[in-house]
Amino acid sequence: MTGDPTTDSATGSEPVSKNLVTARRERVLDAMAGAGIDVLVLGRQDNAGYVCGMRRLWTAGTRPFGAGCIVVGATGRVHALSSWDDGIEPPMGFDDLYPLTWNPRIMAASMASIDGLAGADRIGVDELTPSFRRATAHFAPEAEVVPADDLIAGVRRHKLPGEVEAIAESCDAARAGAQAAVQAGDGADPVGAAIAALAARGVTVPSSGVRAERRGDGLAVDVGVICDLYEGGVGGLFVDGRRAGSGVLADACRVGASHGDLSAAATSRDWLVRGLGMGFERPVIGPQIGIGEQLEAGMVLSVTDGNRRDVIHVTAHGPSVLSDRP
Amino acid sequence: MSGDGAPVDEVAPPVPDMGRMGSERLGRLREQMRAQGVDGAVLMHGPHVTYATGHVPEAVDASHANHRRAVAIVGAADGPVGLHAHDPVDAVASAGAELGDPLWPELDDGAAAVGAAIAEVLGDLTGCRVAVDGVTGAMARAGVLDGAELVDAGRVLGPARVVKTADELACIDRSQRHTEQAMVAAQAACVPGATRAQVAGVFLAALREGDSEPGSDHRNEIDPIFQPMPLRRDGGPRTSTGHVAFPTGVDNPVFSEGDLVWVDAGVGWHGYMSDFGCTWVPGRGPNAAERSLFDRWTAVLEASLAAVRPGATLGDIGRAARAVEPDETPWLPQFYLAHGTGLESAEMPMIGTDLGQAFDDGYELAEGMVLVFEPVIWADGVGGYRAEEVVAVTGDGWRRLGRGHHYEPFSK
Numbered sequence: 123m124t125g126d127p128t129t130d131s132a133t134g135s136e137p138v139s140k141n142l143v144t145a146r147r148e149r150v151l152d153a154m155a156g157a158g159i160d161v162l163v164l165g166r167q168d169n170a171g172y173v174c175g176m177r178r179l180w181t182a183g184t185r186p187f188g189a190g191c192i193v194v195g196a197t198g199r200v201h202a203l204s205s206w207d208d209g210i211e212p213p214m215g216f217d218d219l220y221p222l223t224w225n226p227r228i229m230a231a232s233m234a235s236i237d238g239l240a241g242a243d244r245i246g247v248d249e250l251t252p253s254f255r256r257a258t259a260h261f262a263p264e265a266e267v268v269p270a271d272d273l274i275a276g277v278r279r280h281k282l283p284g285e286v287e288a289i290a291e292s293c294d295a296a297r298a299g300a301q302a303a304v305q306a307g308d309g310a311d312p313v314g315a316a317i318a319a320l321a322a323r324g325v326t327v328p329s330s331g332v333r334a335e336r337r338g339d340g341l342a343v344d345v346g347v348i349c350d351l352y353e354g355g356v357g358g359l360f361v362d363g364r365r366a367g368s369g370v371l372a373d374a375c376r377v378g379a380s381h382g383d384l385s386a387a388a389t390s391r392d393w394l395v396r397g398l399g400m401g402f403e404r405p406v407i408g409p410q411i412g413i414g415e416q417l418e419a420g421m422v423l424s425v426t427d428g429n430r431r432d433v434i435h436v437t438a439h440g441p442s443v444l445s446d447r448p
Numbered sequence: 449m450s451g452d453g454a455p456v457d458e459v460a461p462p463v464p465d466m467g468r469m470g471s472e473r474l475g476r477l478r479e480q481m482r483a484q485g486v487d488g489a490v491l492m493h494g495p496h497v498t499y500a501t502g503h504v505p506e507a508v509d510a511s512h513a514n515h516r517r518a519v520a521i522v523g524a525a526d527g528p529v530g531l532h533a534h535d536p537v538d539a540v541a542s543a544g545a546e547l548g549d550p551l552w553p554e555l556d557d558g559a560a561a562v563g564a565a566i567a568e569v570l571g572d573l574t575g576c577r578v579a580v581d582g583v584t585g586a587m588a589r590a591g592v593l594d595g596a597e598l599v600d601a602g603r604v605l606g607p608a609r610v611v612k613t614a615d616e617l618a619c620i621d622r623s624q625r626h627t628e629q630a631m632v633a634a635q636a637a638c639v640p641g642a643t644r645a646q647v648a649g650v651f652l653a654a655l656r657e658g659d660s661e662p663g664s665d666h667r668n669e670i671d672p673i674f675q676p677m678p679l680r681r682d683g684g685p686r687t688s689t690g691h692v693a694f695p696t697g698v699d700n701p702v703f704s705e706g707d708l709v710w711v712d713a714g715v716g717w718h719g720y721m722s723d724f725g726c727t728w729v730p731g732r733g734p735n736a737a738e739r740s741l742f743d744r745w746t747a748v749l750e751a752s753l754a755a756v757r758p759g760a761t762l763g764d765i766g767r768a769a770r771a772v773e774p775d776e777t778p779w780l781p782q783f784y785l786a787h788g789t790g791l792e793s794a795e796m797p798m799i800g801t802d803l804g805q806a807f808d809d810g811y812e813l814a815e816g817m818v819l820v821f822e823p824v825i826w827a828d829g830v831g832g833y834r835a836e837e838v839v840a841v842t843g844d845g846w847r848r849l850g851r852g853h854h855y856e857p858f859s860k
Contacts, residue, residue: 168511179697180671181714182507183494184514186602187582205782206693208685221688222782224801249582252598269585271554314653321649324700327671329509348509401511404555411552 142284143175143211147193147200149277154195157273160242161262162193168400169248169274171351174200175211180327180348187249189229194238201236226257233261246270275404278397280420285352285399286435286444289422292347292354293433293445295325299345303334304360316345329353329401340366342429353398355424356445357431367430371395375425375434375441379417381407390428398424398433461625462618466540466718469615470502474522474529474544476608481524486577486604488570490593491520492553493581495791496605498719501531502541507667507716519551519562521569530569559590566592579604610788610796611816617840617849619720620789620818624838624850626666627715627722630654631854638674640705640731647703648672655715669721669793670714671697674728676707679831689781692832705731708738708831714793721793723820725836726854733857741825741833742858748778748823749837752785756813756839756846762799763809769800769823778823786819789838817841818849833858 150173154162164170167178170191192201200214205221220232233239242262247254248271258267281289302319303312312334320326330346337359344357358365367389374387375395384395384407395412397403399422405415417423421436422444433445477500481489491497494505494513500520505513521530531537531545548565552558570576573596581601583593612620634651651672659665673695678684685693695712703709709728714721729738748769755768769778769785779785779800788795797811797819813819818840826832835855839846853859 166510166514168509177698179673179695180509182513182667182669183505183510184492184517184581185510186493205689206685206687206696208693208696209698216686219688224798225803228802247585249584250588251582251600252580253600269588271585272556272589311653311656314656317653318649321645321652324643324645326645326648326652327509328507330512331506331508346508346512353509353511396515401509402515403511406515406552406555410549411555411558413557 142282142288144213145282145284146172146277147174147213149282150193150274151195151198153273153277154193154246157246157270159244159246159268159270159273160195161239161245161265162270162274163189163245163247163254164191164193164274165189166248166271168351168403170202171400172274172278174202174214175351176202176204176214177209177351178204182328187247187251187254189233189254192233192236192239194236194242196238199237226253230257230260233257244268246273248274278399278403279405280418281399281422281435286422288350288352289354289399289433289435290444290447292349292352293356294354294447295320295323295349296345296347296354296356297445298323299325299332299347300343300356300358300360303332303343303345304341304363312341312343316343320345320347325349329355337429344429344431348401351400353401353424354445355398355431355433357426357429359429365430367428369430369432369443371427372425372432372434372441372443375417375423375436377417377419377436377438381413381415385409388427392426392428394426395423398422461621462614464615464618464622464718466502466615467543469613469619470540470544472613472615473499473502473608477522477604478524478526480604480608481522481579484599484604486579486599487524488566488573488576489520489522489579489601489604490566490570491522491579491581491601491605492517493601494518495719496520496581496601497531497533498791499605499609501529501545502718503531503533503535503537503545504541504667504716504719505533506535507669515552515554517551517553519553519565520545521566523569528569530565532565553584553587556586556589559584559586559592562587563590563592606796609790611814612790612818612840613816616720616790617816617818619718620722620838620840621849623666623715623717623720623722624724626655626658626717627713627724628851628854630657630715631711631713631724631726634672634674634711635728635856638703638709638728638730640703642730643700643702644674645700647674651713665717667716668713669716670712673697673710673712674703675710675712676701676703677710677831679708680828681826691781691826694780694834703730708833710832710834712836719791721789721791722850723789723793723836723838724854725822725834727833727835727858729857737827737830738833739858741827741830742855744773744778744825745823745833745835747772748825749821752821752823753837753839753846756819756841757844758813758815758841760813761809762797762807762811762813763805765813766800766805766808773825776826778825780824783822785823786821788818789820790818813841815841815843819846
């Protein structure tokens with residue numbers, strides 16, 4: 123990748139979000155070229171959002187794999203499944219869309235009309251189903267289908283400055299939700315109070331959602347939301363309105379930190395350090411997982427240690443707490 | 449309205465038996481597996497895990513659900529199902545399954561444990577026919593399913609799921625009633641000057657009321673839709689259908705007096721999805737032209753329902769609906785006149801999709817299928833009316849699921 127469009131202010135009038143979409147797309151195209159992947163077929167909503175910035179109706183839980191978004195290296199174009207152009211960000215336009223269909227034959231025809239797909243040698247996918255493998259034989263008969271989830275996860279591991287800013291804004295919303303839960307009066311539903319506070323800011327999409335539970339004198343609260351495609355979160359045990367618990371694990375999130383370092387810093391058996399960006403990302407480091415991982419500058423992490431959760435940006439100068447910014 | 453014309457709105461919903469529901473579902477799944485020569489199933493799609501085990505994964509973002517996947521491993525022969533979940537598993541689900549450690553099928557260093565968990569239930573996969581929801585990159589790189597012939601899990605789950613047991617219907621009924629109840633508060637909040645998110649917030653908070661532990665039972669599964677519609681087809685985003693874009697699910701509009709607001713929401717109870725749809729008018733009552741849209745909508749619904757009975761084809765019902773509105777298809781072209789609901793909110797059977805007339809004419813209704821009717825009546829310049837009605841196919845017709853009568857400010 124050459125340069126970083128999110129820090130380039132030469133264009134001045136360009137909105138940051140447009141620069142960010144373009145920068146993410148270029149990173150993915152560069153990674154494809156490096157890995158010899160001609161076409162990427164993305165079924166995961168977050169991967170599609172990363173490449174094209176498209177906002178869609180949010181639904182909970184896993185979804186069956188399908189061709190939600192297609193990136194063609196040869197043309198540099200990104201195509202997405204949608205019957206309308208609402209929620210589409212430039213540089214993508216209406217002509218880059220293929221319509222929603224229930225009919226596999228119509229879907230195959232849409233695929234066939236995408237420039238550069240039929241001649242692809244290697245198609246990368248972020249998940250694979252038996253039926254999709256069969257379908258590729260029709261729209262790209264010569265292609266080898268290979269897993270490319272790690273390619274896009276690798277790109278997403280390190281955040282652009284504009285992404286860090288977007289995550290910090292989402293964290294700000296999450297904090298407002300947590301604060302409303304903590305300040306809910308006696309007998310009031312703290313989760314309901316958090317939901318109302320988030321809604322007042324226009325936020326209704328959960329990542330992990332809002333949880334609140336009385337624990338002795340305190341209220342354990344965790345809020346995870348998604349605003350404009352980026353996740354924010356915060357959690358803790360609040361006693362008399364103040365957050366209790368240790369930030370030691372968050373402070374251990376430094377460049378080069380290993381699984382052993384994080385495990386030693388954790389004060390609870392229930393700890394998890396995982397990538398946070400357009401939702402749940404890599405690395406994932408916990409008691410039983412991520413043994414070989416090492417933290418790198420540019421990662422943004424959700425750091426859970428018992429009830430406490432912070433969002434940390436790992437920088438060369440140490441951890442920067444995004445979930446507790448003034 | 450009901451199948452025999454009797455009022456049903458005060459009939460208490462039946463209480464489902466969760467244990468019986470679980471064993472009947474697993475029986476139906478295994479029957480399909482044996483009929484199709486499928487030796488084992490490795491299920492990682494939430495609704496499929498629920499169908500096989502009763503465990504309902506939390507209603508979180510897909511990125512979270514993908515990483516913290518619940519995995520169910522089912523052999524075609526009788527015996528325990530392997531269930532690996534990150535979320536707590538309730539008593540009913542844990543009674544019917546062998547619980548194992550949580551798995552991380554997304555991660556390369558989690559793949560070996562996935563392979564071991566599969567082997568524990570299914571043994572050596574060489575030469576076996578295995579149904580899968582998907583193969584993650586980590587599973588593919590580790591060769592976890594090498595040697596097996598893979599088929600889509602939907603091929604066995606689809607036919608098993610399409611006809612609901614009495615308990616499944618009771619779950620949908622309850623979920624629908626609860627959604628209708630929470631919508632009362634949301635409708636009161638849908639006034640000129642309010643935003644979509646504010647109304648959604650009122651709905652989401654109201655959903656928590658009446659749960660054994662607030663929020664424990666009913667899980668919101670769709671960012672609730674309260675979309676003010678344009679008055680003309682070309683008044684909104686550009687579409688490939690030439691009709692209006694719905695549901696777009698983006699932005700946070702402020703409602704104005706007289707907007708026609710299309711409402712759509714889906715809430716899970718034990719995984720079973722409600723589907724609530726209607727049209728609201730903030731700040732005033734509907735005018736005569738808008739009321740005539742509703743009258744035409746009602747006529748399409750009544751004609752459709754009159755054709756619902758076991759043995760009728762989807763094509764019969766689509767024709768009955770079109771006969772009332774001969775000039776234009778009375779539903780959105782990218783969707784359907786009706787779809788099923790169950791563990792997902794848009795299941796088979798679907799009537800009037802782009803699968804085409806031959807598909808619809810070849811598909812017969814059976815007792816226990818569910819249909820969510822969602823006709824749309826549109827008049828350029830006036831706008832559109834859309835609402836949804838959930839019914840189950842009975843031995844001789846249909847019955848409503850949910851309390852119904854949710855058409856205010858429109859009504860006969």
